Amino acid sequence: MNGVDGMDGIGGGMGGMNDGPGRLGAFLQARRSRLRPDDIGLKTYGERRRVPGLRREELALLAGVSASYYTRLEQGQSHNASPEILDALARALGLDESERRHVHDLAASGARGHKGLRRPPEEHLSDATRHLLDALTDVPAVVLGRRTDVLGWNALGHALFAAHLPADGPDHAPRRPNMATLVFLDPDTRALYADWETKARTVVANLREVAGRHPDDARLASLIGELTMRSAEFGAMWADHQVRPCDATPHTMDHPLIGAVTLTQQALRTADDQTVVVAHTAPGSASRAALTLLADLLADRADLLADRNAPVRPKS
Structure with a gap:
C-alpha cells in the first residue's frame, strides 16, 4: 500500500522530482505564468499576449536583474543565483515564506548538481515519538514519515483515518500505509473528506516542499512517479507547483461510524523529520461529541474482545 518499492527511477522521467531543464526554472516559470500584469499594476494598454502571465523581461525588471540572466536561470543554464537574487525573485513573484524557502532549496540543489537518486534508510518510529503517541489517548493521532508513510497511530487515529485497514499495518515496513497514496488511490479514504480536492492539494503541496528539501530521495521520487502514473488528478496538481x-x-x-465531523489536522514536526498529525475539535461542538462517541465505540469493542478472550472458569 505504500507505493514506493521497486520504482526508484520513475520520479524524474514522469514529471516527478526533476522537472525539465531544472527544478528551480520549472518552479519560476510556473509561478510567472500565473502572475498577471494587473496583479503588479503593469499597464498593457489592451495588447494581446501570446502566453498568460508575465513575460520574462517583466519579471526580471521587477526583481532588478537582467532579462538575459533571468532567462538563463529559468532555462536551467545558470546555477549561481545568490541568496539576494533569489529573495528578489521571491518578492517579485509574491511568494510566501514557505515558497521562498523552497526557491532557496531548489537553487541549492541545482548548485550541487544532480548526483542521482539514493535509497535512504528505512524510517522507524523513535522512542520519544512513540511515547508521545502513547500519551495522546484522547485525540486521534498519526505519525507520518518524510514520505507520508504511516509509522504509527493510536487507536483513535486508526479508527478515524483508516479503520478499514489493519491496525498493525504501521508495524510492518513492507506493508505500511502511505497517506498520500490513500488520499489519491483508496476509495474509502477519498470518501472520508467532504472537500476531497482541498485535502488532496494539501498533500501534494506538502510533497513538493519535502521534495525541495530532499531532491535525492529515491523512495520519494518513486512515490511521486507512481502517483503521477496512476492518478491524473495528482499529476495535474503536481504540475501546479504549489508548496x-x-x-x-x-x-x-x-465518517462511516460517527457521521460528519469538522476538525483541524494539526501537524507537529519532530527533530527526526517525522510529523505527528493530531486531529482536534472545538470544545463543546457536535464534532467533539462525535469524537467522544468514536472513543466510546472503541472502548466497547475492546471490552467485548476482552470478554470473548477471557478464560472460561469451570463451574463449581
Whole structure:
C-alpha cells in the first residue's frame, strides 16, 4: 500500500522530482505564468499576449536583474543565483515564506548538481515519538514519515483515518500505509473528506516542499512517479507547483461510524523529520461529541474482545 518499492527511477522521467531543464526554472516559470500584469499594476494598454502571465523581461525588471540572466536561470543554464537574487525573485513573484524557502532549496540543489537518486534508510518510529503517541489517548493521532508513510497511530487515529485497514499495518515496513497514496488511490479514504480536492492539494503541496528539501530521495521520487502514473488528478496538481508544509488545516470528514465531523489536522514536526498529525475539535461542538462517541465505540469493542478472550472458569 505504500507505493514506493521497486520504482526508484520513475520520479524524474514522469514529471516527478526533476522537472525539465531544472527544478528551480520549472518552479519560476510556473509561478510567472500565473502572475498577471494587473496583479503588479503593469499597464498593457489592451495588447494581446501570446502566453498568460508575465513575460520574462517583466519579471526580471521587477526583481532588478537582467532579462538575459533571468532567462538563463529559468532555462536551467545558470546555477549561481545568490541568496539576494533569489529573495528578489521571491518578492517579485509574491511568494510566501514557505515558497521562498523552497526557491532557496531548489537553487541549492541545482548548485550541487544532480548526483542521482539514493535509497535512504528505512524510517522507524523513535522512542520519544512513540511515547508521545502513547500519551495522546484522547485525540486521534498519526505519525507520518518524510514520505507520508504511516509509522504509527493510536487507536483513535486508526479508527478515524483508516479503520478499514489493519491496525498493525504501521508495524510492518513492507506493508505500511502511505497517506498520500490513500488520499489519491483508496476509495474509502477519498470518501472520508467532504472537500476531497482541498485535502488532496494539501498533500501534494506538502510533497513538493519535502521534495525541495530532499531532491535525492529515491523512495520519494518513486512515490511521486507512481502517483503521477496512476492518478491524473495528482499529476495535474503536481504540475501546479504549489508548496506548503503541513501545519494546521480544517477538514470536514464524513465518517462511516460517527457521521460528519469538522476538525483541524494539526501537524507537529519532530527533530527526526517525522510529523505527528493530531486531529482536534472545538470544545463543546457536535464534532467533539462525535469524537467522544468514536472513543466510546472503541472502548466497547475492546471490552467485548476482552470478554470473548477471557478464560472460561469451570463451574463449581
